[in-house]
Amino acid sequence: MMHQPPGSATMVATATSLAPVLRIGAVSKRFGATTVLEDCSLDVAEGEIVTLLGPSGCGKTTLLRCVAGFLDADGGDVRIDGQDMRPVAVNRRPVGVVFQSYALFPHLTVAKNVGYAMRMQGIARAEADRRIAAALSTVSLSEFGDRYPAQLSGGQQQRVAIARVLVMEPRVLLLDEPFNALDAKLRGTMQVELRQLIKRLGLTAIFVTHDQEEALTMSDRIAVMRAGRIEQAAPPGEIFDYPSTAYVADFVGSSNFWTSTAEDGAIALPDGQTRATELSGAVEVMARPHNLKLAPHGDTPWAGRVSFSRMVGPLIEYHVETPNGSVLQVAAMRQDHARPIDDGAPVSIAVVDPAFCAVYPAR
């Protein structure tokens, strides 16, 4: 699908590896008095899958629609391969959109849906048929060309929607919550399949979701959005292990927060250990459930009582109520044959690795 233009191979390679395919520069958007997007900047490199992750109403879909051209940004610009997209009409932009509802044309067969873009471009029938067949085979739907969308399952409809934009050979693929309409089990399978397909074709993609697991599965990089701003954009591991703000830590993965005070470049952790920090004054400390462990009662000064426990695959998740009333989540590997700690049992809590606790200024 991607092909190098003829000419100086090294020059081209250098250029493509350095310049982002898509550059979103300080995009702002207001609807009346409401600011929906504020100063959003994001570069997407060739072949990269970037997820816009955030709760509903954070502006992620609005940003996607600005890139697609369905909306005009009030400020900032969108560039694809360096070209300013502002003067480019929606039907001339080199982007392919997979809609949340798939938006398949119900009156056209699968093959005609897939061939729609070529029909609009006036591409010859024989060439179009060849490319339709290739696209349907890419998404393993070769047998379904004559069916109507209503005769397909949700997963198959999604694959048609993907094939329909693939034949356009778009520079950027935009996916707006494409798994929402699928049931939970199929969703997991389709996520893996879709990521592998996009990677195999070397496509550059932006993917919008409110589901953090989906984001962790699909993305090379996640941009966490909050109230119209991009809070942090980083690879999934970095987002998970080193969330740059308390909001990101709270939104991605489970987390335990408590307040503390930083003095002389260090914070005293409740279990007696210390954590170095550059902050001073009131701070918020965050530990992931797997960075906490339970110890026999009295081992550390951080005491609590197990209020609930459940098995989550190979882990046991404990909820521990501390004397001040807050509830901490602690994840422990399930030991063979060992009985989980009973509800109500007094325990002590310890931090596994203080360096993996995140520290933020108090909110």
Add this chain to the structure above:
Amino acid sequence: MSDAALPQPIAPRGIGERMVDALLSGRGIWPAVPAIVVLTLVAVIPFVILLSLGFADIVVSRGEIVSQTLSFQHLTNALTDPLYWSTFQRSLNLALTTTIVCLIFGYPVAYLFLVSGKWTKRLILVLTIAPLLTSGIVRTYAWLVILGGRGVVNSTLMSLGMIDQPLRIMNTHWAVLIGMVQIHLPVMILPLIAVMSRHDKSLVEASENLGASRLGTLRTVILPLSVPGIGTGAALVFALSYTTFVVPQLLGGGNYLNAATMIYEQVVFSLEWSKGSVSALILMVTCLIVLVGIALVTNHFTRWTRGHGA
């Protein structure tokens, strides 16, 4: 959006099937009983009486019916009378023209409704529905004022110097057509709007994203998907304008003979009830034939709703 308030178009299939299902299974028939009783009293029984008048040779002597025999004489007379043929042809022409003109004027309004914002949508709905709130007779009389010799149209044209003498619009075929289109336009627009708003809005965006121009999207997505609305609107406008009485009678100045005005004259002035009965039957049968034709054409263009191959 206030789409929920719109009347949903009558599905050509579905309702019939469901009624048959309900009748066969015995479930769900009881809620329909009051309607069936009313329809029997006000539609079926009068219809049977009407038919019996048309197909009976009634001999009356001194105000009493002497004999009643089955006869096809009135029907044969009607079918061989050139006046009937020309009258029904005029009715058919008028109704088909009205339907097509309503579609030509109504479709852009429905398209505008689809692509415009919340307030424009409301305005279009109000402007479409408002005429339905006044009686057809009142609206027809309004056209007398507008189209008359000293009416708004003529006085404007004359004051602009475009004409010297008033145009004769009233009591012509044109006056009837103008009145018919104005009266029946909402009946075309409402089903179009209902069908168009039913589809996923992102279909239009998808079409544009795939490289279609506005016109391309209209031609390849919006138009094919609005065929059921076109069918419903066309059927309603045709049925209403084919059988209409008030507009031709008032704007045609009493000398515009269409099927309904002919039946009126036969029944009210000539007191030839048998002739009127046969005319009404012909009117109903020909109307049904055209409606079936519209349904067949609509079905042909909506094969996808039944999931057959293209």
